[in-house]
Structures are given as C-alpha cells and as structure tokens.
Amino acid sequence: MTFDALLFLSFGGPEGPEEVRPFLENVTRGRGVPPERLDEVAEHYHHFGGVSPINRLNRDIMVALRGELESAGRDLPVYFGNRNWHPMVEETVAQMAADGVGRALVFATSAWGGYSGCRQYHEDIARAREAVGPRAPELVKLRQFFDHPLFVEANADAVRAAFTELGAEPGQARLVFTAHSIPLRADEEIGPDGAPNWYSRQVAEAARLVAGQVGVDDYDVVWQSRSGPAHVPWLEPDIGDHLDELYAQGVPAVVVSPIGFVSDHLEVVWDLDNEAAELAEELGIRFRRAATAGTDPRFPQMIVDLVAEETSDAPVQKLSDMPTAGRGVNGEPCDDAGC
Numbered sequence: 001m002t003f004d005a006l007l008f009l010s011f012g013g014p015e016g017p018e019e020v021r022p023f024l025e026n027v028t029r030g031r032g033v034p035p036e037r038l039d040e041v042a043e044h045y046h047h048f049g050g051v052s053p054i055n056r057l058n059r060d061i062m063v064a065l066r067g068e069l070e071s072a073g074r075d076l077p078v079y080f081g082n083r084n085w086h087p088m089v090e091e092t093v094a095q096m097a098a099d100g101v102g103r104a105l106v107f108a109t110s111a112w113g114g115y116s117g118c119r120q121y122h123e124d125i126a127r128a129r130e131a132v133g134p135r136a137p138e139l140v141k142l143r144q145f146f147d148h149p150l151f152v153e154a155n156a157d158a159v160r161a162a163f164t165e166l167g168a169e170p171g172q173a174r175l176v177f178t179a180h181s182i183p184l185r186a187d188e189e190i191g192p193d194g195a196p197n198w199y200s201r202q203v204a205e206a207a208r209l210v211a212g213q214v215g216v217d218d219y220d221v222v223w224q225s226r227s228g229p230a231h232v233p234w235l236e237p238d239i240g241d242h243l244d245e246l247y248a249q250g251v252p253a254v255v256v257s258p259i260g261f262v263s264d265h266l267e268v269v270w271d272l273d274n275e276a277a278e279l280a281e282e283l284g285i286r287f288r289r290a291a292t293a294g295t296d297p298r299f300p301q302m303i304v305d306l307v308a309e310e311t312s313d314a315p316v317q318k319l320s321d322m323p324t325a326g327r328g329v330n331g332e333p334c335d336d337a338g339c
Contacts, residue, residue, distance in 0.1 A: 003311060005077045005096060005104040006069075007139065008062050009089060009121060012082030013052025013265055019085065020045045026084040033227075044270045054265035055082075057294055058109065061263070065300040072304050074311070076105070083124050093128040097135040104137050105310055107303050108326075109262045109294075111146040111206070112179075114199035115186055118144065118326050118339040126331025142306040144326035144339075146206045147318045150305065154296035155206070155259055156213035162255045162290040163214075170216045173253035173286070174246055176239070177207040179260020180267065181223035184233040192323040192339075200235060205320050206259055224276075225267040239276050243283060253286035263294040 014023040020042045028038065045052065062078050069076050077099075081092030096104060106125060110117040122141060129136035145151050159175065166173055182199060191198030204221055211219045222242045223235040237245070239256070246254060256276065258268050272289050280287035293299050308314035316324055326339045 001103075001140075001311065003076060003103050003105050003140070004101045004137070005079055005099075006065075006307065007079050007081055007089075007092065007096070007104050007106045008058065008065070008109070009081050009106050009124060010058050010083070010109040011054065011265070012085030012088075013054040014045060014085060015051050015055055017046060017050030020050045023085045037227075044266055047274075048266070048269065052265050053269065054263050055085075057263040061294050061300055064297060065303055068300045068304045069307070072308075074304070074307060076307070079104075081124075081128070083120070089124050089128040090131040093136055093139070094132050096137055097132050101137045104139055105307060106139050106141040107306065108141060111144055111151060111262065112199055112202050112260070113144060113191065113325055113339060114182060114189070116180075116182070117199065122328050122331045122339065124331075125328075129330060139330055140310060141326065141328045142303075142310065143316075143324050144202070145302060145306060146202045147209060147320040147322065148302050148305065149317055149319055150298040150302035151293055152206065152209045152213060152319055154293040154298045154302075155210045155257060155290070157296065158290040158293065159210060159214050159255060159257050162257070162288040166253055166255060166286060166288040168253050168255075168286075170214055173255050173288075174251045175211060175214070175216045175219040175255050175257065176242065176246075177203070177210070177219065177221045177257045177259045178224050178239050178272070179203045179221075179258075181226040181235040181238070183228060184235065187235060192325045198325075202322065203260060205322055207257075209319050210257065210259060224271050239272070240279055243276060243279050243285065247283040247285060251285065253288075254280060255288050255290060257290040258292055261292050262299075263292050268292065 014020045024038045066078055079092050079096055080087055081089035108121040125139045187200050188196045190196055207221050222237050222239050224239045226234045261268050277287050
C-alpha cells in the first residue's frame with residue numbers, strides 16, 4: 001500500500017502564558033473539572049513560564065524523523081497535529097487535504113493501549129476527517145510500540161545514564177518505573193488477548209524488558225498524575241506514596257524511569273522533577289530521573305520501522321508475546337479491544 005504523508009499526532013501543550021487556561025479547558029472539556037482545579041494546574045504551567053516542553057520536543061523528533069525517512073528512501077512529508085492545542089489535528093488534516101494528500105500514516109505519541117493512549121487518538125482522527133469532509137485523506141494509525149526493541153533500548157540506556165549520574169550501580173539504588181495513572185475501571189477493560197488490565201500489563205511488560213536490559217531483577221512499577229475524584233479508585237501506588245515507603249525501608253537512592261511518557265511535558269517536569277524530587281530531598285533519598293525516550297535518536301528510527309511494517313511488509317519487531325494492537329483506519333475502532 002502506498003502513502004503520501006505521515007501525520008505526527010500528539011497531545012499538545014501551551015507555548016505561552018495566555019494559552020494555558022484555554023489549553024486546560026480543551027483537555028478537561030466535558031469532564032466536569034471544577035475551575036479551582038484548573039487554576040491549580042495552571043500554576044504548574046506558569047511555574048515554567050506558561051510553556052510545556054512537549055511541542056518543542058515533538059518538533060525536534062520530527063526533524064530527526066524526516067532525516068531518517070530520507071535516509072531510508074521514503075519520500076513522506078511529515079505533518080504535525082495535536083489533540084488539545086495548536087496545531088490542532090483538524091487544521092492539519094485540512095492542510096493535508098489542500099496539499100493533495102490522499103492517504104497518510106498516523107504516528108500517535110503513545111506506546112500504550114486504553115482510552116486516552118489509543119482509542120482517543122482514533123477519535124481524534126475520525127473527528128478531523130469529519131471536519132474536513134469528503135476531501136479528507138485516508139488515515140491509517142500505526143500500532144502500539146511499548147515492546148519495540150528500539151523503544152526498550154532507548155529507555156534502558158536512559159536508566160543506565162541516570163544510575164551513572166547518581167554515582168550508583170544497579171543494586172545500589174532502587175529502580176522505579178512510573179506511568180500515568182488511570183481509573184481502575186478503565187484498566188479493567190478487556191484486551192485483545194481476552195484478559196483485562198491491558199494498559200497496566202503493557203506498562204509492566206515494558207518495565208520488565210527495560211529492567212532486564214539494565215540487569216536489574218528487583219524493581220517497582222508505580223503511577224503518577226492522577227486527577228480524578230478521591231472516591232474513584234485509580235492505579236496505585238502513587239510515586240509520592242511509594243517514596244515514603246522506600247524511605248521507611250531505608251532505601252538510600254532512587255532512579256525513576258518515566259517509561260509511560262514519550263517526551264517531557266508538565267506531568268514529567270512538574271510531578272517528577274519538582275514534586276517527587278523535592279519529596280525525595282526532604283526524605284534524604286538521593287534521586288535521579290531518567291530521560292524520556294523521545295530524545296534518543298533510536299526513537300525516530302523506531303517510527304521508520306513502524307512505517308516499513310505498513311508500506312513494505314517488514315517483519316513486526318517486538319520483544320514480548322503480547323498481541324500487537326492499536327492499528328486502525330480512518331478512526332474506526334480497532335479490530336481488537338486492546339486499542
């Protein structure tokens with residue numbers, strides 16, 4: 001199958017103080033989040049000048065991706081669209097149609113299954129095509145990549161670097177993997193293998209693969225950035241509660257791998273680099289946060305591998321036996337339930 005372009009589809013983030021509140025209103029629309037909670041979160045953005053690093057980092061990835069595509073002999077222009085802030089995906093798909101794109105691949109910046117990590121990107125695709133109308137290109141979303149060898153290697157090298165920066169060998173500091181928490185009810189959805197907890201099992205599998213490459217047998221998987229009502233059960237333990245527990249156990253040092261995130265954004269630089277790091281300092285625990293995978297040159301190489309699977313029938317590269325999921329056409333639901 002031939003394609004005319006690649007759409008790089010992400011979450012989005014504000015790039016100035018005046019954009020913070022409208023961005024947060026887009027993110028939370030329809031959820032009934034009280035204004036005071038938005039004010040609280042907005043202060044986290046204003047701590048960084050009202051700018052999230054995610055758009056800049058995504059543009060950096062796309063520059064590298066264009067180079068990798070050219071080196072691989074693939075003539076695919078790369079377009080940038082977001083779910084929650086400019087460039088909005090509807091605007092981008094309209095531009096693609098104006099440029100004569102008839103069929104395009106879509107790379108979504110989430111390695112995971114579940115609603116916000118996969119199905120909502122299918123909804124974004126469908127919404128954008130509906131907004132553009134009959135001229136909208138066919139859009140084929142690439143699969144999830146949590147167990148792709150290059151994604152695992154990038155995260156493993158980031159963990160090794162964090163141990164080095166901490167001046168500790170694996171075993172001298174506790175390795176803790178973290179990802180965005182979701183409600184337990186959402187995580188209990190059935191995956192493509194007929195079993196529940198598809199999202200948390202993917203995170204656990206990616207953590208196992210990364211820890212194995214680093215040479216760590218004993219590690220933790222925790223969660224962060226929950227935002228729902230207190231009475232609704234979410235995935236636990238929270239990173240802050242876990243640091244308290246490690247302190248009680250006498251753990252002297254911690255390396256945190258934000259494996260659930262492709263690029264730094266506010267839930268990484270605030271929740272980990274500020275709140276978690278400050279708590280660790282208060283507890284007397286030496287703390288180092290590993291880099292996210294998107295800054296590694298292997299990340300755009302991985303995207304080219306995913307492109308090759310769709311365009312050249314290249315072998316699927318994966319390190320686990322969990323089903324490959326997430327692919328979809330024109331925003332239609334995946335063939336499997338695990339998207």
